Amino acid sequence: MSKVNQPNYALLGEQLDQLKAETMAKVGQEDADHIRKMIVIHRVFEWSGRILLMLGFINPFLWLVGVLSLALAKILDNMEIGHNVMHGQYDWMNDKQINSKAYEWDIACDGGSWNRVHNYEHHTFTNIIGKDRDFGYGLLRLSNDFRWRIKNLWQFATYILLSVMFQWGIAYHELAAERVFFGKKNDTRKSQISAKQLKRKFFSKGAKQLVKDYLLFPLLAGPFFLWVFAGNFLANLIRNLWTSTIIFCGHFTGDVKTFSEQECENETRGQWYYRQALGSSNLKGGNLFHILTGHLSFQIEHHLFPDMPAKRYREVAPKVQLIFAQHSIHYNTGSFIRQYSSVLKRIFRYSFP
Amino acid sequence: MKSLINRFSRWGSRNLLHHDSLGGYFEPVIQLFKPNWRAGLYRAQVSDVSLLLEGVVAINLRVDDRWPIHQAGQHIDLTLEIAGKLVTRVFTVASSPNLAKTKNTIRLVVKIQPEGGLTHQLPVLTRGDWVNISAPRGEFVFEESKQSSLFLAAGSGITPFIAILSSLQKERAIAQPIHLIYYAKPEQHLLVDELNELSQQLPRFTFELMSRAVHGDVYEQLSDYINAKLLVCGPNKFYQSAKEFAKIYDCAISAEHFSLMGITESTTSEFEVSLNGKQLSLKNTSPLLNQLLTLGEHVNYGCKIGICHQCQCTKKSGVVKDIRTGQVSDRSEELIQLCVSQVLTDLELET
Numbered sequence: 001m002s003k004v005n006q007p008n009y010a011l012l013g014e015q016l017d018q019l020k021a022e023t024m025a026k027v028g029q030e031d032a033d034h035i036r037k038m039i040v041i042h043r044v045f046e047w048s049g050r051i052l053l054m055l056g057f058i059n060p061f062l063w064l065v066g067v068l069s070l071a072l073a074k075i076l077d078n079m080e081i082g083h084n085v086m087h088g089q090y091d092w093m094n095d096k097q098i099n100s101k102a103y104e105w106d107i108a109c110d111g112g113s114w115n116r117v118h119n120y121e122h123h124t125f126t127n128i129i130g131k132d133r134d135f136g137y138g139l140l141r142l143s144n145d146f147r148w149r150i151k152n153l154w155q156f157a158t159y160i161l162l163s164v165m166f167q168w169g170i171a172y173h174e175l176a177a178e179r180v181f182f183g184k185k186n187d188t189r190k191s192q193i194s195a196k197q198l199k200r201k202f203f204s205k206g207a208k209q210l211v212k213d214y215l216l217f218p219l220l221a222g223p224f225f226l227w228v229f230a231g232n233f234l235a236n237l238i239r240n241l242w243t244s245t246i247i248f249c250g251h252f253t254g255d256v257k258t259f260s261e262q263e264c265e266n267e268t269r270g271q272w273y274y275r276q277a278l279g280s281s282n283l284k285g286g287n288l289f290h291i292l293t294g295h296l297s298f299q300i301e302h303h304l305f306p307d308m309p310a311k312r313y314r315e316v317a318p319k320v321q322l323i324f325a326q327h328s329i330h331y332n333t334g335s336f337i338r339q340y341s342s343v344l345k346r347i348f349r350y351s352f353p
Numbered sequence: 354m355k356s357l358i359n360r361f362s363r364w365g366s367r368n369l370l371h372h373d374s375l376g377g378y379f380e381p382v383i384q385l386f387k388p389n390w391r392a393g394l395y396r397a398q399v400s401d402v403s404l405l406l407e408g409v410v411a412i413n414l415r416v417d418d419r420w421p422i423h424q425a426g427q428h429i430d431l432t433l434e435i436a437g438k439l440v441t442r443v444f445t446v447a448s449s450p451n452l453a454k455t456k457n458t459i460r461l462v463v464k465i466q467p468e469g470g471l472t473h474q475l476p477v478l479t480r481g482d483w484v485n486i487s488a489p490r491g492e493f494v495f496e497e498s499k500q501s502s503l504f505l506a507a508g509s510g511i512t513p514f515i516a517i518l519s520s521l522q523k524e525r526a527i528a529q530p531i532h533l534i535y536y537a538k539p540e541q542h543l544l545v546d547e548l549n550e551l552s553q554q555l556p557r558f559t560f561e562l563m564s565r566a567v568h569g570d571v572y573e574q575l576s577d578y579i580n581a582k583l584l585v586c587g588p589n590k591f592y593q594s595a596k597e598f599a600k601i602y603d604c605a606i607s608a609e610h611f612s613l614m615g616i617t618e619s620t621t622s623e624f625e626v627s628l629n630g631k632q633l634s635l636k637n638t639s640p641l642l643n644q645l646l647t648l649g650e651h652v653n654y655g656c657k658i659g660i661c662h663q664c665q666c667t668k669k670s671g672v673v674k675d676i677r678t679g680q681v682s683d684r685s686e687e688l689i690q691l692c693v694s695q696v697l698t699d700l701e702l703e704t
Contacts, residue, residue: 021678032437036381043382077400090660091688096393099688100662104371119657122662152668212369273519306660 007327009270015323031309046073053231056223067231071238077106079294088307109171110205127279128259141350148353163244213351250299253281254342276303282333381632389483395420408465410475422453423489425520426513430487440471441685447512449519464509470683503578503690504533507587518551603699621692642691659693671700
């Protein structure tokens with residue numbers, strides 16, 4: 001295959017558009033059945049988990065199974081169901097419950113806020129420094145695009161803390177960008193929502209989640225209040241660590257590229273695809289692993305086709321890889337261990353000037 | 354007590370489960386036991402499908418006891434899952450409320466539309482299939498009075514009259530004379546056997562079958578009925594003739610008319626677009642979002658290239674085209690992205 005330095009953007013755009021059209025034409029009953037099945041599995045694990053947590057007094061082992069079951073449910077809701085439904089991947093179904101307008105996930109972050117920051121800013125301006133706040137979340141220095149500061153010395157600890165509190169980090173993300181509580185407002189940022197509305201949504205969604213997991217369900221358990229309280233805490237923690245880890249593997253591995261605003265002005269469709277390709281990285285794994293990551297193990301395909309039902313990324317991936325090879329675009333994939341250690345190295349490397 | 358429980362369950366599902374109703378939250382689980390169960394809709398099971406004529410299908414549905422029985426002349430929304438997609442259309446119930454009461458059965462008589470997303474699926478239905486229906490609604494009902502009535506039907510517009518006439522059957526003798534003029538293409542009149550039977554059972558009911566080719570416009574048939582009360586069901590054009598007559602002779606008129614809005618794509622045109630009830634006039638030359646922003650309408654948006662779904666809104670009715678793929682939408686309710694949608698007919702939008 002001939003080696004070219006710059007891909008033929010027009011051809012790349014055409015090939016990927018064509019691949020999308022071909023795949024979307026196949027989307028139908030199978031995809032509707034898949035998402036409903038995921039919801040059924042979620043409901044079963046959530047309610048078994050919540051019941052088992054209360055039965056910990058019979059045998060602590062039941063409590064442990066309860067924690068894992070609830071954690072699994074929360075991961076499914078967050079990733080394979082919430083993330084994907086809220087991306088509009090199932091809007092074509094016309095289902096009153098399963099669509100991006102109606103769906104609200106079971107985490108501290110208000111769905112509307114996530115839609116704005118993630119669906120719009122992150123997916124449109126992926127890895128453009130200054131426009132995609134997901135690159136380092138305003139907390140971590142992950143490339144030389146950012147000036148080194150003293151606080152970067154301990155950014156590894158910041159990263160661990162962010163992972164532990166991940167749902168709250170995501171919930172606070174837009175408020176940080178809008179400087180709702182601290183800092184000077186960024187004049188170039190245009191918001192369609194007021195600081196007051198942002199605060200109200202942040203507190204109301206956060207409070208609902210706290211009351212549910214740390215007051216209501218523990219109270220229902222009566223004398224076993226603390227068992228349920230601790231179980232819910234652990235389930236949330238497991239989900240936070242899992243989602244944070246998977247998401248970091250999708251954008252912050254060693255080879256992932258960043259872009260400047262100037263580079264991306266008047267970008268064509270092909271150039272947009274190219275940026276998505278270089279700004280994302282995949283994880284190899286089995287089907288169960290893919291489901292638990294919400295198919296974000298196919299981060300590249302997700303960034304090329306954010307509103308394609310995610311399970312379809314499995315069949316699209318080899319074709320994307322072929323197209324990339326034809327244009328000599330690096331297809332960034334690897335095992336979880338390899339990709340994650342590359343992320344950790346990156347966080348560590350940019351702790352220093 | 355029941356309303357208290359309802360309120361509590363709604364509060365719980367909204368705040369703890371993030372769904373409008375408990376049923377909505379558990380819907381896919383309930384569907385394992387009750388196929389096609391959907392929160393806010395009723396289930397119905399197909400008990401019979403038959404072709405009345407080429408391109409006209411009659412479907413009998415078994416409704417459950419919770420379904421609020423219709424008044425003769427009312428319609429329902431019928432929803433089918435077609436390749437994973439829920440598609441909805443409105444149909445008049447073509448059977449009497451009594452049949453629903455005694456045998457839990459309603460009948461729909463449907464003309465298969467060549468470009469229809471739903472109607473061409475209907476002949477494929479078989480006994481035992483599940484579908485969803487809404488509660489009945491509509492104001493097109495018959496009230497008995499001393500005044501004589503003229504029913505005007507065209508094509509599949511005969512359906513509400515069949516429901517109305519068969520609902521009169523079992524009740525006391527009707528006070529006023531009823532005459533039906535039924536227009537259709539020659540040999541294409543539907544349910545003529547039933548009309549014959551009804552005219553024998555109802556002494557004061559008479560009917561005539563007509564067609565445009567032979568009898569001309571319906572307007573020409575109306576001169577004998579200056580004092581009658583008109584009930585009209587048919588295509589828009591048919592209704593317009595009757596309306597004109599009613600206006601000139603000051604007759605009472607009640608109507609149900611349908612029109613498939615023509616899709617305009619090739620020429621530059623303006624369409625009536627209702628955005629949250631506000632009437633706007635928009636063109637088919639640029640995406641909806643651009644025009645709404647130019648007009649200063651407050652709509653949410655983001656990337657403007659169809660990625661982020663921020664400008665998503667509910668299209669209650671009308672047809673749009675996705676400018677990226679050229680795909681033309683369905684006519685019924687759907688979510689659309691304003692930034693990549695071109696208007697093809699009048700629209701009703703909700704943000």
